[in-house]
Amino acid sequence: MGDREKLNRLRWRCTRRAMLEMDLLLGEFLDRIFPTLNPEQADAFVNLADMEDLELWPLVNGSRECSDPVQAEVVALLRDVRVK
Amino acid sequence: MSKLTIPVRKFDAVIVGAGGSGLRAAIQLSEAGLKTAVLSKVFPTRSHTVAAQGGVSASLGNSEEDHWHWHMYDTVKGSDWLGDQDAIEYMCRMAPEVVVELEHFGMPFDRTDEGKIYQRPFGGHMSNFGEKPVRRACAAADRTGHAMLHALYQRNVRANTQFFVEWMALDLIRDDSGQVLGVIALEMETGDVVAFHAKATVFATGGAGRIFYSSTNAFINTGDGLGMAARAGIALEDMEFWQFHPTGVAGAGVLITEGVRGEGGILRNSANERFMERYAPNAKDLASRDVVSRAMVTEINEGRGCGPNKDFVLLDITHLDPATIMKRLPGIREISIQFAGIDPIKAPIPVVPTCHYQMGGVPTNYKGQVVSQDATPIPGFYAAGEVACASVHGANRLGTNSLLDLLVFGKSSGDSVIDDLRSGAIGLKELPADYAERTLSRLNRLNTQTGGASVNETRLELQRTMQKHCGVFRFKDMLVEGVAKILDVEKAVLRTEIKDKSQVWNTARVEALELDNLIEVAKATMISAEARKESRGAHVRDDAPDTAANPNGRDDVNWHKHTLWHRESNRLDYKPVIMKPLSVESIALKTRSY
Incomplete structure (x- = not known):
């Protein structure tokens, strides 16, 4: 699978989720922040996107903290996303 | 075109959608030993059922006295008397059984000190025929939908249900007699188009809340089942609600x-x-x-x-x-x-x-069989959950009845498939020669379109039109204008263009195909709403105000009936509301006030 296909698959998994909140946040993140991530952060984001919404949402809204430092960096960026 | 062929896979049953109702139907079928395929655009536990947090209602009476008949009364009243009373009785009577079953599937319900399922009050649920609030909602904290999906999914894994994840169903297959023989679906990872040839097809595709610009629904809710049904000549019921x-x-x-x-x-x-x-x-x-x-x-x-x-x-x-x-x-x-x-x-x-939430949908009876206008089942076709209109929610849904709907009609649609197979009412009939033609033409049109409309812009235009002309409060002139506008939007949908023509993970194509479904729901909604000249439940018009003759603007003399929208020439028909329950007396028409 080439880069375009991988990115499209990731886009699908970011924007067809269980909760509207996560569709909006992850979609916005993919467009604006994802292209600026380093490879480790990009992998961490892919792993976050694989999580279920009710696991991911507490990390994003700050009611739970990440144990992995790279993942924590990406979650911090995700928390800063403003959907407009 | 008719010589074009696509690969065919054969199953006893194919279920489209892996939210609560699809998974519940699949358990029934797989545990009966039927070869069952479930198609889903996403991994099952990512279905929109997750967003239902409040609970599932059942008159278990664990905390105080309760009765299914009281639950039935509340549901009929909530529906503003547009719900079918046979289906409502069935759902409310079945509620305790399906909730306890779910508990046995491993659902982690909150508990009372005695270890029973904990129940809490919820708007509109009352004891003794509307007297005072009753504790009827069973919940797993604020994660009820999520926990339900996990319990149902695990049970399906045990029962060997075959999942086809990241597949989008495109069209229903029907033969000349009208029997449903499966679906044609697209695998996103390969771009392959495959026929799922089955004795029974169950739609559990959820709602279409994305037709509105402002919607709480996740992006996945594009009304795929409604679009497929409409294109296959099946009317959509009560879509104005x-x-x-x-x-x-x-x-x-x-x-x-x-x-x-x-x-x-x-x-x-x-x-x-x-x-x-x-x-x-x-x-x-x-x-x-x-x-x-x-x-x-x-x-x-x-x-x-x-x-x-x-x-x-x-x-x-x-x-x-x-x-x-x-x-x-x-x-x-x-x-x-x-x-x-x-x-x-x-x-x-x-x-x-x-x-x-969408109250209308594909018309079904309480057995989860899709029915034609005269209530005859369409052979081989079943539906449950938000895509279906049984009709238990009528003109407005009571909170916590949506999760109940999934369980009851997911199960009853599965049981109906089993019964219809046993009685010989359905079986594997041969596919018609040209069964894939319409779908392949649609895909071919999309692949070759030049100078067409943008999918994103057209979808936005559709959503803005629905929001402005057919929102929560409706105005006669706006609705009339809205009908003309949505038919204009349809012209753009028929000539959408995608720049990416590739096969593997072409999400632009999938989004264009979703738009093909949204437009069918949007037309059904706008046209049905424009025609219904009364206010009832969630359909409220400025020209149908609250008067002594028509309290709350409801006009039972002329409008106590279900709408049926036919895609062909946008024709509307009506059918009576079923006022006769299965075993108890009818709940007579009355002004709805809380």
Whole structure:
């Protein structure tokens, strides 16, 4: 699978989720922040996107903290996303 | 074209959709030993059922006396008497059984001290035929839908259900007799188009809340089952009935709970006026959902909306002590910052009435069989959950009845498949020679279109048209205009163009195909709403006001009937509401007041 296909698959998994909140946040993140991530952060984001919404949402809204430092960096960026 | 062939896979049953109803139907079929395929656009536990947090209702009577007949009464009343009383009785009688079954599947319900399923009160659920609130909602904290999906999915894994994940069903296969023989579906990873040839096809594709610009629904809810059914010549029932929530974040749709107004939040228009004082002098901002929504829309329609397009109002809590906001509404502050770009401590939140749930759908009976206008089952075709109209929700749904609907009709549709197979009513019939032609032409059109319309822009136009002309409060002239406008949008949908023509993970193609389904739902909704010249439940018109002859604008003499929209020439038909329950006396028409 080439880069375009991988990115499209990731886009699908970011924007067809269980909760509207996560569709909006992850979609916005993919467009604006994802292209600026380093490879480790990009992998961490892919792993976050694989999580279920009710696991991911507490990390994003700050009611739970990440144990992995790279993942924590990406979650911090995700928390800063403003959907407009 | 008819010589084009596609690969065929054979199953006893194919289920489209892996939310609560699809998974519940699949358990019934797989555990009966049937070879069952479940197709889903996403991994099953990512279905929108997750967003249902409140609970599932059942008259278990674990905390106080309760009875299915009281639950039935509440549901008929909630439906504004448009619900079919046979289906409502069936659902309410079956509720305790399906909830206990779910418990046995491993659902982690909250417990009482005695170890019984804990139950809490929920709006509209009463004891003794509307006397006082009753504790009927069974929940797993605020994760009921999520926990339900996990329990049902695990049970399916045990039963060897075959899942086809990241597949999108494109069209229903029917033969000349009208029997349904399966679906044609697209695998996103390969771009392959495959026929799922089956003795029975169950639609569990959920709702289509994305037809509105402001919607609480996740992006996945594009009404794929409704689009497929409409294209296959099956009428859609009661599509004018959509439940709205008064306060979604403008643009985003994310819900702002009613608790914000409970804590002192005030709605304001562009003149900074507390407009609810004019509409509800006593209750003001705490008036009922319907009253608040209607007032908001009136302000917007009369030019007192806010923002560059004057298309939202403001929910103001800036007068509250920041410490109170941080303590009592921390989640709402987060949501406002992330989805409105506004810290509600400093500035008011832009809000608009927001679409939440679809009451209409593919017409079924209480057995989950899809039925034609004369109530005859369409052989081989079943539906359950939000895509289906049994009709238990009628003109408005009671909270916690949606999760119940999934369980009861997911199960009954599975049982009907088994019964119909045993009786010989359905079986594997040969596919017609040209069965894939329509789908392949549609794909071919999309692949070769030049100079066409943008999918994104066309979808936005569709959503804005629905929001403006067919929202929570409806106006005669706006509806008439809306019909013309949505038919114009359809012209653009018929000539959408995608730049990416590749096969593997072509999400642009999938989004164009989703739009093909949204437009069918949008037309059905607008045309059915324009025609229904009364107010009932969630369908409220300015030209059908509250009068002595027609309380709340409801006109039982002319409009106590179900709408059926036919895609072919946008024809409307009507059929009677089933007022005769299965075993008890009919609940007679009465003014709906709480």
